[in-house]
Amino acid sequence: MVTSKKAPTIQDVARHAKVSAATVSRVLSNPERVSEATRERVHKAVSDTGYTINQAARSLRMRAAKTILIALPDIGNPFYSTVLDAVVDEAAVRGYSLLVANRFAGDPSRLLSDYFLSSRADGLILLDGGVDTTLLQALATGDGHVPMVVSFDEAPKADVAAVLIDxxxxxxxxxxxxxxxxxxxxxxxxxxxxxxxxxxxxxxxxxxxxxxxxxxxxxxxxxxxxxxxxxxxxxxxxxxxxxxxxxxxxxxxxxxxxxxxxxxxxxxxxxxxxxxxxxxxxxxxxxxxxxxxxxxxPREQIGRLATESLIDILEGAATPGAPRRITLRADLVVRGSTRSLR
Amino acid sequence: MVTSKKAPTIQDVARHAKVSAATVSRVLSNPERVSEATRERVHKAVSDTGYTINQAARSLRMRAAKTILIALPDIGNPFYSTVLDAVVDEAAVRGYSLLVANRFAGDPSRLLSDYFLSSRADGLILLDGGVDTTLLQALATGDGHVPMVVSFDEAPKADVAAVLIDxxxxxxxxxxxxxxxxxxxxxxxxxxxxxxxxxxxxxxxxxxxxxxxxxxxxxxxxxxxxxxxxxxxxxxxxxxxxxxxxxxxxxxxxxxxxxxxxxxxxxxxxxxxxxxxxxxxxxxxxxxxxxxxxxxxPREQIGRLATESLIDILEGAATPGAPRRITLRADLVVRGSTRSLR
DNA sequence: AGGTCGTGTGTAATCGATTACATGCATCAG
DNA sequence: CTGATGCATGTAATCGATTACACACGACCT
Missing domain, CATH: 3.40.50.2300 (Response regulator)
Known part of the structure; x- marks a missing residue:
């Protein structure tokens, strides 16, 4: 096994600032509930110790991993990797990490158990049109209730949020x-x-x-x-x-x-x-x-909007009721491979 | 917030099989320490309940996320996405999830705090040659001791495991x-x-x-x-x-x-x-x-070998001492863009 | 003076899995 | 028959962060 110096915990910060761990936690998530003076002491302690929150502990307690999963049919395909690029970016901006699953070839139930039941990821961006519609429906609304946004060529009949072109x-x-x-x-x-x-x-x-x-x-x-x-x-x-x-x-x-x-x-x-x-x-x-x-x-835009939509759903910012469906326009780009017959 | 039916825990399985949670855990990780009969009962209970391990809890306790991070300069670039493809694949085979970071542009310290100190990832595959060599060295051997394998054009002087072509x-x-x-x-x-x-x-x-x-x-x-x-x-x-x-x-x-x-x-x-x-x-x-x-x-091979090496390091299977450096051969492919002058 | 309220902070339970240690029971030697 | 040995299993502490609840203290009212 690889040894590494232990990262400081919230307890270490608390000791350093002479407060309880609860107070440190509050400073970090509900600053307004803590007095000015304490807040400053805690902030100083945080930077002194170089504290970084332990995501595993947070996920366990909060039942949320702050992580989303993108499932694609083929990462190597430039088409998908461009979407992926935008997704990584947007997720990072919103403070989410991004897990990638590739070529899981119509086995969405493995996604469910590997990533969602095991609470590795909070939501799914699905770019693989090869998933059977009823399986998809089950994944989105069934037992697991995986929050998700899909985007692929064939407009799915399933009752799921989507970002698509027509x-x-x-x-x-x-x-x-x-x-x-x-x-x-x-x-x-x-x-x-x-x-x-x-x-x-x-x-x-x-x-x-x-x-x-x-x-x-x-x-x-x-x-x-x-x-x-x-x-x-x-x-x-x-x-x-x-x-x-x-x-x-x-x-x-x-x-x-x-x-x-x-x-x-x-x-x-x-x-x-x-x-x-x-x-x-x-x-x-x-x-x-x-x-x-x-x-x-508009792959870049699709990636960006899909990520935004998903995180809105995850954080409850999405309008309840029918899942949102965004349709983008694909513009004609005239270059050199077509010519007029007249 | 999105509501979802709670996933079964190890306690649920234990109750179902009329054993303690400890026994269930043992069946899952050290089966030989449990009697045949109990083992079977537990397995049945696992499939009956549809139990999936909670990774957050496991990570917290084990101080290991079973997740690796790949950092690249540009996912959209087909060159990198091919490597990525192989990495995703190989990681999945070995039971690891894959996180992706893109264009973090010479800020490896953010990688450290966002992914390693916060114990989101156990190891790093670094494809970005733009990282300053001394920063790289610090990341690999400094306080955080991030286990890593690098692969990029300029052979790094840093004392780090690498998979490269000459x-x-x-x-x-x-x-x-x-x-x-x-x-x-x-x-x-x-x-x-x-x-x-x-x-x-x-x-x-x-x-x-x-x-x-x-x-x-x-x-x-x-x-x-x-x-x-x-x-x-x-x-x-x-x-x-x-x-x-x-x-x-x-x-x-x-x-x-x-x-x-x-x-x-x-x-x-x-x-x-x-x-x-x-x-x-x-x-x-x-x-x-x-x-x-x-x-x-040989991008595909690079991705595969880098992942294998990293996981070997993580699981202590790598030979201790000097970090391994693998050099692959780039073969000449003669097609139509060159012709003989004679 | 006694009571009410509000503010700021601490205490302790909790999330789910792992594992050192304890315990119970069967086996077997002397 | 006693005690040593070993196997199978249970008990409880632990990982680190969050949060309901309790509590202390001061301000203010009657």
């Missing part, structure tokens, strides 16, 4: 951008669907195609997983086509990038031969060649 | 690759230097240039910060050159990518007009156009 509507605007450029032959790389619901970005795409009375050919629809590889696969299918679309809306940037890169290998230039719009505006999108036109996903 | 040696091999391809006019995009020491990748570059008796022109050395933007800046300086190198070694991939992208905008093609080798092998490197030749930084 994927369907944003996908409509992405598609409209292509239509506005004069494209009539438009394909789509479809994102995966969760919980048996159709991918909302796909739905948005179909809506606009229908409204614009454009033909929606089945062979122009490429199934994908959001991974870059499905972009490559889509490119292969695309190249084999007898008649090709002039534009493609990819359900995310990774697939768009894979798609464009694979086409370039085959001699097709973007945007000369094909316009491509992505979705999410990941960091590389701007530095890719050509710079990718895409829908900006 | 940056200098790897930079030599990167440069040798360009030399072997027949390049004689070679430039370098220099990484930032920390703690007044020259960047080791720069040193490696200079070593090989000297050994190969190649001219090292000052105007072919471009200062950078590791951010993509410095690649753009380097490209501008490059384009203004009266005589240009035929190959460039960039101290990391981000700058290499920015460099290549900016050159392409100016009509220069890589590798036709210039060969570029990066360093780190970040995820995009393989999907960039052209696919980037680079040195593979």
């Amino acid at each position: 994927n369907l509507e944003a996908a409509e605007r992405a598609t409209e951008h292509l239509v506005a450029l004069g494209h009539t032959k438009i394909g789509h790389i479809i994102g995966p669907s969760r919980n048996a619901a159709p991918n909302p970005r796909f739905v948005g795409f179909k809506n606009v195609m229908a409204r614009a009375k454009l033909e929606l050919r089945p062979e122009w629809l490429f199934p994908g997983t959001y991974a870059m590889d499905s972009g490559l696969a889509a490119a292969e299918a695309f190249l084999a086509l007898p008649e090709r679309p002039t534009a493609v809306f990819s359900a995310n940037d990774e697939m768009a990038i894979g798609f464009v890169a694979a086409l370039r290998n085959a001699g097709l230039e973007c945007p000369r031969d094909i316009s491509v719009i992505g979705f999410d505006d990941i960091a590389i999108a701007r530095h890719f060649w050509p710079p990718l036109t895409t829908m900006h996903h | 940056n200098l040696e790897a930079a030599e091999r990167a440069t040798e690759h360009l030399v072997a391809l027949g390049h004689t006019k070679i430039g370098h995009i220099i990484g930032p230097s920390r703690n007044a020491a020259p960047n080791p990748r720069f040193v490696g570059f200079k070593n090989v240039m000297a050994r190969a008796k190649l001219e090292l022109r000052p105007e072919w050395l471009f200062p950078g910060t590791y951010a993509m933007d410095s690649g753009l800046a380097a490209a501008e300086a490059f384009l203004a050159l009266p005589e240009r190198p035929t190959a460039v070694f960039s101290a990391n991939d981000e700058m290499a990518i920015g460099f290549v992208a900016a050159l392409r905008n100016a009509g220069l093609e890589c590798p036709r007009d210039i060969s570029v080798i990066g360093f780190d092998d970040i995820a995009i490197a393989r999907h960039f156009w052209p696919p980037l030749t680079t040195m593979h930084h």
Whole structure:
């Protein structure tokens, strides 16, 4: 075992200031209940001893760890790590520590026992859309009653606080951008669907195609997983086509990038031969060649608002009743991968 | 406040199994000290009640939180988030939770008081090379005695356990690759230097240039910060050159990518007009156009080994005496951004 | 003078798990 | 039959912070 000099306790401070531990505690949490003179003596004792509160003891007594847990499907994915960045920041500002759980793959009950029943964390930010809706519901309102805020693509039906973008509507605007450029032959790389619901970005795409009375050919629809590889696969299918679309809306940037890169290998230039719009505006999108036109996903803001909402819930500052749902706007960012046909 | 049904305690289990709390505790941590029959009854009681240990209470009593802290300069950076990914994984396997601190910018004393004196975390994985060496030394061996493992580019002089690659040696091999391809006019995009020491990748570059008796022109050395933007800046300086190198070694991939992208905008093609080798092998490197030749930084392995080492130290399994230092090899990955001059 | 009230502080119980020590009981040697 | 030995289990102290309650003391009123 590693030895370390024992950290000073509240008792040490009390002795130093010649008061009781209770008074020290009060100075630290209810200063107004202590006389000016004592307060000063205690503060001096605190800095003299270098006292830092023992969180384990505090958690035990208060039944609150001042810690939140973020559960994500894949930290290594820049998309999630940007959200995480904002969450860490905001949590620190509010005095909370942040625990991270990764790839717990649809086993929310392990989260419950590992983190909440064992009172390691007070609340949960859930970024994994792969969690079954009924499990989610149970986690949020069942026995454990885990306070939580979710954020992922498929709007959950569950009765839970959420911070989201309107994927369907944003996908409509992405598609409209292509239509506005004069494209009539438009394909789509479809994102995966969760919980048996159709991918909302796909739905948005179909809506606009229908409204614009454009033909929606089945062979122009490429199934994908959001991974870059499905972009490559889509490119292969695309190249084999007898008649090709002039534009493609990819359900995310990774697939768009894979798609464009694979086409370039085959001699097709973007945007000369094909316009491509992505979705999410990941960091590389701007530095890719050509710079990718895409829908900006406000990840940073999502992380920040999710954290704020969760802590508001934890501290009772949230309005009771229906859980709050915040919907953010994803803005179109026109760069170099789409061009007008006119 | 949020109300939630109280989690069962060890007392509840004890009552259920008709034994004392001490026995339940023993079944859970020293099963061999309890008779077969009682052990079974307790196990049944545990699953009947759905008991989960209260970590706050355990931490208080044991003076150990079963939690490690990882401090990084920038979670959003894919480089770090890949390490983080491995760390989360490995920590979970060993039964540890993971706290994350981001951008604490050279204020290690705040880490000490916020996480260690307050006994929120038992050990530290430090990925931020920006920490002053003497502060680091103090943190590792001073009053608080924070058990830790570091990993960052500049080999710390501090007497601390570390998991690293040999940056200098790897930079030599990167440069040798360009030399072997027949390049004689070679430039370098220099990484930032920390703690007044020259960047080791720069040193490696200079070593090989000297050994190969190649001219090292000052105007072919471009200062950078590791951010993509410095690649753009380097490209501008490059384009203004009266005589240009035929190959460039960039101290990391981000700058290499920015460099290549900016050159392409100016009509220069890589590798036709210039060969570029990066360093780190970040995820995009393989999907960039052209696919980037680079040195593979074994981030995943670093995260895994750093976590293992730390937990070994925490659990007393580490060999006492000098802190262990593990040096990994960074392999050359030849892709499409470098070509032979012959 | 006696009582009421308010302010400031201390005492002690509490949160839940661990563990040194005590105890009870069975076994076995002499 | 007695006492030593060892195993299984219980009792109670402990970790450090919080807080209900008690108490002491002074101010003020009638």
